[in-house]
Amino acid sequence: LFLLVVLASCLHSISSYALRIRTQSKEFLSRTNEVFHSFTLPIKSLRPFWLTAKYASESNPFSDKTKKLLDVLSNIVDSEMGTDIVQAGWVTTKDGQLHINENGDVTLELVPPTSTSFEISDDIKNLCILEISMLDWVNEVRVIIRSPKVLSPIIDEPSIKTEPISTIKHVVAVSSCKGGVGKSSISVNLAYTLSGMGHKVGILDADIYGPSLPTMTKPLIESSSDIGGIKNMFNTSTNRLMPLIAQNVKLLSLGFINQGAAIMRGPMVNQILNQFVSLCDWGELDYLIIDMPPGTGDIQLTLAQIMNITAAVVVTTPQKLSFVDVVKGIDMFDTVSIPCVAVVENMAEYNKYSFPDDFFENISKDVTELLQSSHASISVANLLRERIETQRKPQRIFGPGHFQRLQEMWGYDEGQLISLPLEDEMSSCGDKGYPYVLKYPLSTIATKMKVLANCIIAEIEKKSNSKRSKLRYDNEKNQIYLEDGEVDLSVTPYDLRCDCRCATCVEELTGKRVLDVNSISKEKIRPLSMGSIGRYAMSIDWNDGHKSLYPFKQVASIHLRKKIESL
Secondary structure (H helix, E strand, O other): OHHHHHHHHHHHHHHHHHHHHHHHHHHHHHHHHHHHHHHOOOOHHHHHHOOOOOOOOOOOOOOHHHHHHHHHHOOOEEOOOOEEHHHHOOOOOHHHOEEEOOOOEEEEEEOOOOHHHHOOHHHHHHHHHHHHHOOOOOOEEEEEEOOOOOOOOOOOOOOOOOOOOOOEEEEEEEEOOOOOOOHHHHHHHHHHHHHHOOOOEEEEEOOOOOOOHHHHOOOOOOOOOOOOOHHHHEEOOOOEEOOEEEOOEEEEEHHHHOOOOOOOOHHHHHHHHHHHHHHEOOOOEEEEEEEOOOOOOHHHHHHHHHOOOOEEEEEEOOOHHHHHHHHHHHHHHHHOOOOEEEEEEOOOOEEEEOOOOOHHHHHHHHHHHHHOOOOHHHHHHHHHHHHHHOOEEEEOOOOOOOHHHHHHHHOOOHHHEEEOOOOHHHHHHHHHOOOHHHHOOOOHHHHHHHHHHHHHHHHHHHHHHOOOOEEEEEOOOOEEEEEOOOOEEEEOHHHHHHOOOOOOOEOOOOOOEOOOHHHOOOOOOOEEEEEEEOOOEEEEEEOOOOEEEEEHHHHHHHHHHHHHHHO
16 A cells, blocks of 8 residues: 555656646747847748758648647647747658647657757657647647658758859858957958958958857848848849948848847758858958858868868967967868968057156257257157157967967968957957058057058968979888979988977977877888878877877978088
8 A cells, every 4th residue: 555655656756747847848938939029030031041941831721630730739849940840840741740630649740840859869769659649639649750851951941042252253251269358359350451452352240149240240231121121232133142331341140130149050050050141241342351160160160061162261369278279270271271371360459658857858858959959849759759659568368379389280370360459449440340440450460450451461362373282101111202393302201200399299388298209119110101281281190109299381391401411
């Protein structure tokens, strides 16, 4: 009797818990639907920006039982898509996916919308059986899992087709692996610098979760639309987005379309980016600057796959923490065969003026003497400017930076490493929506942005004209050969392995070698595989389990050093 009482109590608790979970799920789904509905645009053809599949509604009315089934199925949430399985496209009334016979037997075919959702299909199947079985008229439930849908046709309107961009000459990705380093400021000012040099330029704000372009630029948007001018951005005759324009630069950002929070999961973000790329009528552009989101995750890889990115620029700050992420960012771009042509060290220093006690007394004497001369009105201004500038002392508040390490690891030239000072007006201009380089065209930052722009142009031109370096290993001679079209270099595996400058072999901050060269066998060390990284470096997998990256300049230095030693 005691055991029966305990069992009855447990069953009651489980039933109460299940009922509470179901109620909470409905409340959660209701809140989620409110959020997603807030993203829905008034134009039907733009709906796929926020919904990966249409809600299961047909022109013909549903039967009462079918409606009830869809109602209970809408209580089940796809955690990967962030919405219920009906809205996510797991089930519709098309193709006989949902069948009810006169005996109350229900047959349901589930189609996961993505391969990621397919991984949780068993859990979704069990929840469907549980929810449907709770209906009093249901006799038997049978649930079948089909193979997932292909994700490529993101937009289900037949009038819209995704096509590659053929009107854009070069795509430059401005990236950082850590937020808060000023990547968006660099992107905007780089774009306007290129525009000032006579190029046709556009900016794509790819940071869906935290778009910056609406704050940092002020394009002309008519106030007739309730959601930031999207009616003026969409061309209904061509079913394509028209970018906004500010100071002759074309702009596209989710912030112009939806001013609320972008509460969505990765698959939906990837679809938005895909449509931004393929459905925007950019027109003829010389350069499209992509303001990448921070990190090295799925969104960055998606952009690298769907766009023919010509080159990348990595933005960092002098701290060690940022330097570690710079290495990750360069590695990511190398993985997808995108050359990183420049590194920008932002907020490297700020100018502090320190005046000695007798400074103003001495300058007063000099000014008095100049006032007695015939050209005093001209000379006094120059004198004051020169004397004050001599007291300017740059302060590197975040440390000395890591340009030397970047040169050693990746072989960058000094012209590819751009250091920008910390200026309060840079932030102020961004907040006011007016690019800094337009307001202060003669400033230090504007001058260095021109250096960066010229560096990108030159590196892209080199990339288009250069031939890919050839690597080979001669086992009999035990030599690694590098042929870059201009000169042939050769080094031994031992010399190359001992000169590895990765973070494991060399201390990052001091550059002190920590690799014990005595642990490397001169007779046994061999490369297992080799490959070129862009046009500036080579990667080698060694038979001792180590992986090294060598700039071609480093290989040339070893070749020259050994040649001199042999004389």
